[in-house]
Amino acid sequence: xxxxxxxxxxxxxxxAVSRRFFALGAFAxxxxxxxxxxxxxxxxxxxxPPERAEPIVLAAEQVLRRSLSIxxxxxxxxxxxxxxxxxxxxDLFEGLVAEDPAGKLIPGAASSWEVEDGGRAYVSRLRPGAxxxxxxxxxxxxxxxxxxxxxxxxTGARYAALLxxxxxxxxxxxxxxxxxxxxxHASSEDLLRIELxxxxxxxxxxxxxxxxxxxxxxxxxxxxxxxxxxxNGPFMLVERVLNSHLRLLKNPHYHAAEEVRLQEVxxxxxxxxxxxxxxxxxxxxxxADEIPVTEAAALAAEFPGELLVLPxxxxxxxxxxxxxxxxxxxxxxxxxxxxxxxxxxxxAALFTPRQAAYSFVPPTLEAYSSPRPSWAGLxxxxxxxxxxxxxxxxxxxxxxxxxxxxxxxxxxxHRRIALAASxxxxxxxPVQVExxxxxxxxxxxxxxxxxxxxxxxxxxxxxxxxxxxxxNFRSDSPRNDTAFSDPRFDRLLEEAATESDETRxxxxxxxxxxxxxxxxxxxxxxxxxxxxxxxxxVRGWQPNPLDRHPSRWLWISAHxxxxx
Amino acid sequence: MIRFALNRLLLGVLxxxxxxxxxxxxxxxxxxxxxxxxxxxxxxxxxxxxxHYGLDRPLWHQYLAYLGxxxxxxxxxxxxxxxxxVGELIASGLPVSMKIGAAALALAVFLGLAIGILAAWRRDxxxxxxxxxxxxLAQAIPNFVxxxxxxxxxxxxxxxxPAGGYGDGSLRHLLLPVVALALPYVAAVARLSRxxxxxxxxxxxxxxARSRGLPEIRVLWVHALRPALVPVVAYLGPAAAAILxxxxxxxxxxxxxxIGRHFVQGALNRDYTLVLGVIVVVGGFVVFFNFLADLxxxxxxxxxxxx
Numbered sequence: 041x042x043x044x045x046x047x048x049x050x051x052x053x054x055x056a057v058s059r060r061f062f063a064l065g066a067f068a069x070x071x072x073x074x075x076x077x078x079x080x081x082x083x084x085x086x087x088x089p090p091e092r093a094e095p096i097v098l099a100a101e102q103v104l105r106r107s108l109s110i111x112x113x114x115x116x117x118x119x120x121x122x123x124x125x126x127x128x129x130x131d132l133f134e135g136l137v138a139e140d141p142a143g144k145l146i147p148g149a150a151s152s153w154e155v156e157d158g159g160r161a162y163v164s165r166l167r168p169g170a171x172x173x174x175x176x177x178x179x180x181x182x183x184x185x186x187x188x189x190x191x192x193x194x195t196g197a198r199y200a201a202l203l204x205x206x207x208x209x210x211x212x213x214x215x216x217x218x219x220x221x222x223x224x225h226a227s228s229e230d231l232l233r234i235e236l237x238x239x240x241x242x243x244x245x246x247x248x249x250x251x252x253x254x255x256x257x258x259x260x261x262x263x264x265x266x267x268x269x270x271x272n273g274p275f276m277l278v279e280r281v282l283n284s285h286l287r288l289l290k291n292p293h294y295h296a297a298e299e300v301r302l303q304e305v306x307x308x309x310x311x312x313x314x315x316x317x318x319x320x321x322x323x324x325x326x327x328a329d330e331i332p333v334t335e336a337a338a339l340a341a342e343f344p345g346e347l348l349v350l351p352x353x354x355x356x357x358x359x360x361x362x363x364x365x366x367x368x369x370x371x372x373x374x375x376x377x378x379x380x381x382x383x384x385x386x387x388a389a390l391f392t393p394r395q396a397a398y399s400f401v402p403p404t405l406e407a408y409s410s411p412r413p414s415w416a417g418l419x420x421x422x423x424x425x426x427x428x429x430x431x432x433x434x435x436x437x438x439x440x441x442x443x444x445x446x447x448x449x450x451x452x453x454h455r456r457i458a459l460a461a462s463x464x465x466x467x468x469x470p471v472q473v474e475x476x477x478x479x480x481x482x483x484x485x486x487x488x489x490x491x492x493x494x495x496x497x498x499x500x501x502x503x504x505x506x507x508x509x510x511x512n513f514r515s516d517s518p519r520n521d522t523a524f525s526d527p528r529f530d531r532l533l534e535e536a537a538t539e540s541d542e543t544r545x546x547x548x549x550x551x552x553x554x555x556x557x558x559x560x561x562x563x564x565x566x567x568x569x570x571x572x573x574x575x576x577x578v579r580g581w582q583p584n585p586l587d588r589h590p591s592r593w594l595w596i597s598a599h600x601x602x603x604x
Numbered sequence: 605m606i607r608f609a610l611n612r613l614l615l616g617v618l619x620x621x622x623x624x625x626x627x628x629x630x631x632x633x634x635x636x637x638x639x640x641x642x643x644x645x646x647x648x649x650x651x652x653x654x655x656h657y658g659l660d661r662p663l664w665h666q667y668l669a670y671l672g673x674x675x676x677x678x679x680x681x682x683x684x685x686x687x688x689x690v691g692e693l694i695a696s697g698l699p700v701s702m703k704i705g706a707a708a709l710a711l712a713v714f715l716g717l718a719i720g721i722l723a724a725w726r727r728d729x730x731x732x733x734x735x736x737x738x739x740x741l742a743q744a745i746p747n748f749v750x751x752x753x754x755x756x757x758x759x760x761x762x763x764x765x766p767a768g769g770y771g772d773g774s775l776r777h778l779l780l781p782v783v784a785l786a787l788p789y790v791a792a793v794a795r796l797s798r799x800x801x802x803x804x805x806x807x808x809x810x811x812x813a814r815s816r817g818l819p820e821i822r823v824l825w826v827h828a829l830r831p832a833l834v835p836v837v838a839y840l841g842p843a844a845a846a847i848l849x850x851x852x853x854x855x856x857x858x859x860x861x862x863i864g865r866h867f868v869q870g871a872l873n874r875d876y877t878l879v880l881g882v883i884v885v886v887g888g889f890v891v892f893f894n895f896l897a898d899l900x901x902x903x904x905x906x907x908x909x910x911x
Contacts, residue, residue, distance in 0.1 A: 114686045196653040201646055214648045282696055284770045284861035310859045318767040321760045481636025481874050488644060519644045
């Protein structure tokens with residue numbers, strides 16, 4: 041097989057000594073010096089799946105063992121929240137719309153749909169003879185009940201807001217209307233009509249999220265779901281031991297069961313990345329998620345061609361609290377935003393400049409071109425000079441340096457990034473950054489209460505849509521921790537939401553994003569990439585914008601039993 | 605003896621009550637809540653969730669409701685694992701922790717005592733020095749170093765045993781965790797029993813026994829061992845509680861589904877009921893085993909009963 045790392049990049053992994061320095065993360069300046077001195081890190085080339093054109097030869101045993109970095113907190117699609125629970129749920133359930141390996145939308149539980157009333161209604165034709173994994177029929181009425189439950193406030197679904205485009209959903213979520221008022225109706229046993237508040241281009245993509253999965257309830261729609269959930273997806277859960285494993289077998293009632301090659305999927309929740317690695321080394325798992333940054337270069341050398349670094353729709357950024365000094369002054373915000381070289385930061389903190397962010401919305405979205413802030417065209421010297429001038433105008437200089445606090449949640453990666461950023465700022469500007477870390481929930485509460493000055497944040501999209509990133513900064517968003525409030529921005533988002541022409545809509549969103557960047561309440565640092573180890577015999581996956589790899593498409597190719 | 609036992613039992617229940625109350629106050633004082641996440645909740649949904657879990661009521665009310673639930677044997681719903689109640693999580697995790705713990709405890713007692721007795725018998729000779737050297741080392745290596753080391757050698761390196769997981773709960777899967785868990789306790793028991801034995805062996809009644817011409821082995825087994833066990837039992841009481849209720853480090857390193865993991869993870873997740881539930885269980889074990897140790901010590905040494 042082709043080994044993309046070993047063949048394309050001859051650069052040796054960092055020496056043990058320099059790795060230890062990275063791991064310590066204690067001296068940011070030293071760290072940046074290291075980065076300069078070193079050849080381009082090996083990670084840069086690890087971004088594409090190995091291309092294989094050989095014929096399909098299935099292994100006799102079609103069993104895939106995947107690690108999960110946490111135990112899924114719930115297998116109730118409406119109540120699950122973590123990405124890890126999402127992986128399992130996408131195997132157990134299927135929405136009306138599904139995704140192919142590349143993330144393209146394809147018919148799921150609905151074999152087709154018609155758009156009516158100028159985009160205000162979607163009529164889905166459910167697959168005839170659709171069944172739950174226990175063999176009982178899955179009818180349009182089940183879908184109606186599931187959608188109602190998803191938006192009912194009693195359910196407590198964090199992702200209910202994804203269904204907001206549906207008629208009356210917003211009022212139901214806010215408790216002003218009963219769930220029965222939801223614009224989802226069964227026209228017949230296999231026709232499901234969903235009415236929207238207004239045309240919403242991203243609506244079909246929303247139906248791939250677990251919040252739009254059908255949930256089999258015990259009795260009535262207020263009942264609790266079954267303990268071992270019964271789903272309608274390509275696999276069914278047969279065994280679950282909390283904190284040990286989830287055993288999934290192929291669901292014989294799935295509509296495309298004959299295309300599903302895996303017979304069994306074993307999910308193993310393993311919290312410690314070191315434990316994950318040990319079990320990958322001993323061949324107890326074939327697919328290991330969330331490889332730590334500090335290990336990546338060494339692992340790329342240890343497992344040639346098996347470490348995959350794939351970008352997905354997520355952005356790591358610093359948020360600036362605009363409701364209190366010093367960041368209530370836009371000049372100060374802009375000065376800090378324009379002086380931070382995200383390329384250098386990304387190199388220092390992630391050992392690769394590749395993920396550096398220049399915009400808030402990642403460039404992974406094809407149709408959307410992210411705007412750049414006005415200072416992007418300037419040279420480094422010009423930008424730094426401008427930043428110093430802006431700070432001087434705001435009253436900060438060598439005599440009176442800008443002091444602020446940068447808060448992050450406890451974690452080695454966050455610490456290294458914060459150190460690198462503060463070092464980069466101190467290098468060029470009269471600033472004094474105080475780093476402060478807090479336990480995650482404490483940090484989140486302080487952020488939500490807007491008690492922080494500058495804070496780290498990350499956003500991973502649930503939809504391949506720029507609006508999913510930008511909506512967070514609407515003045516009325518519960519997730520707007522920056523206290524950013526700009527009527528122009530709000531109006532553009534509002535217009536985009538009602539715009540039915542996709543090109544026009546994206547242009548409006550780009551305009552909104554350029555306001556966000558220009559106002560500099562966010563400083564995008566880098567876009568997320570997943571780091572995982574996949575054994576070469578696991579086939580059928582492709583990179584996709586949301587980094588979703590349902591087991592439906594995966595298979596195990598014939599391979600010699602691994603040498604130990 | 606019965607009066608002594610009842611006294612200790614009452615004290616134990618009181619201890620548990622204080623423990624639950626203080627823990628309840630402490631965990632609720634911690635900032636940040638169970639529903640905080642990077643994706644903040646819609647306000648209405650947050651209100652409903654808080655109402656569902658009773659977080660909207662005054663704290664004293666929640667406290668009384670929790671105590672009432674406990675008395676009925678209900679640990680409440682888990683905040684993090686919303687499909688489960690805390691009672692279920694404990695019921696599924698505790699047997700795993702106890703199985704590994706019981707094996708480790710047995711190893712600690714038997715191997716520890718054997719080493720201790722052997723060292724005391726050969727005191728100040730080479731064997732004693734070697735055994736005690738091993739014990740000091742075993743006690744000094746923290747298990748977050750020892751456990752990964754065992755994995756590295758026996759799983760990754762030699763490939764004899766799996767690197768983690770509970771599997772079907774067979775010996776293959778449990779060997780490394782049991783050894784990693786037991787080793788520091790083996791060492792502690794060995795050192796304690798040697799020390800106590802050496803001390804007892806120097807006492808006057810042993811001198812008297814020896815002067816009557818009893819063989820050394822008989823002196824050791826029949827006359828010295830029983831009083832020498834008192835400090836070992838006193839140590840093993842609380843230690844047994846700690847071993848049986850799961851080690852966070854061991855369970856995380858070997859990805860075992862015990863209840864030890866719930867303690868730390870539950871606290872980080874602000875899973876109030878889960879953390880309290882684990883505290884109640886661990887506290888109950890500590891109280892029970894201390895009680896048991898007191899009884900055994902009283903049986904071993906009648907002087908304790910009189911105090």
